[in-house]
Amino acid sequence: MKKIIVLTSILLLFFPLGTNAEESIIDKTEPYSFIEFQNDVWRLKNKFKASIQVQTIGTSEYGRKLYAIKVGDGSKNVLMIGAHHGREWITSLLLMKMIENYANAATLHQNFDDVSIWFVPMLNPDGVTIQQGELYKFPFFAKRNIKNMNNNSSDFSRWKSNAMGIDLNRQYPSGWNELKETSKMPSYKNYKGKQPLEAKEVQAIVQFTKKIKPTIAASYHSSGQEIFWQYKNEQNVSRDKQIAEKIAIATGYKLSTPKIDAIGGGYTDWFIDHYHLPAVTIEICPLIEETSPPLSTLSKEWEKNKQVADILVNQAKEIENAHKN
DSSP: OHHHHHHHHHHHHHSOTTSOOSOOSSOOSSOOOHHHHHHHHHHHHHHHGGGEEEEEEEEOTTSOEEEEEEESOOSEEEEEEOOSSGGGTHHHHHHHHHHHHHHHOTTHHHHTSSEEEEEEOOSOHHHHHHHTTOGGGSOHHHHHHHHHHTTTOSOOTTOOSOTTSOOGGGOSSTTTTTOOOSOSSOOSSOOOOSSTTOSHHHHHHHHHHHHHOOSEEEEEEESSSEEEOOSSOGGGHHHHHHHHHHHHHHHOOEEOOOOGGGOSSSHHHHHHHHHOOOEEEEEESSOOSSSOOOGGGHHHHHHHHTTHHHHHHHHHHHHHHHHHO
């Protein structure tokens, strides 16, 4: 009997009543590969069942699935996107932590009674796979082209583009013609393509955006701990700036004005211009040049960003209510 009491006391010490002793699925110590991400999508679905929905919205140039995950039951939507760029896979991890966090919430259906959140955590799985040096996962004929686009270097840690050498965040129609090219041909970074919406991944996210018609959108990037929100906001400048300021207060990130040669061609540029609704580009992690931020920064960035989805949902409700009145 004494042994049972002692054992019970030890268990309560480590797993107090009312806490969840189950380990997080999204708790990683290694670079976040597409395979690991894909497995996690289905682990979350298996764990949370009807609390989340999973859709395949398209495929990458080399057939990797593009997943969208929905949390909530509302008819209005918020859209959050990660990993436009191969070296920014840490944003995929951040969004997957958000999904797990909200699917775990006991008040899920109360908080999201009017608005659902759609997450597309890894828009560029080919680029992520290349950046992590897994060239063997591509067809033989593609490997030489990919290496040529990397200036014949075998170090792919700086890779941003998709597998065709197109920078996905320079592929959207708004401002594409005016976007200054830093690369004239397919490359590991900054090639905008021959025309907008050329890349399969961008076609998929544009079609999905048009399908769900989000009230507000956020595109996560790394690095720099900055928030961008400006692109032809016109009569909505005050509204959109206030939303960006709320995110800045929550994260501690600064509001920034993009450089002239960086304006246009991006997802949030297109979203603001096309829908006349707010969108933010959020750069997480301390500034690091030409590679992926260290995974050790994720825990601090999660603490900074874990309220962002709440802010977006509340702002979406306010916008929808304003449209009704």
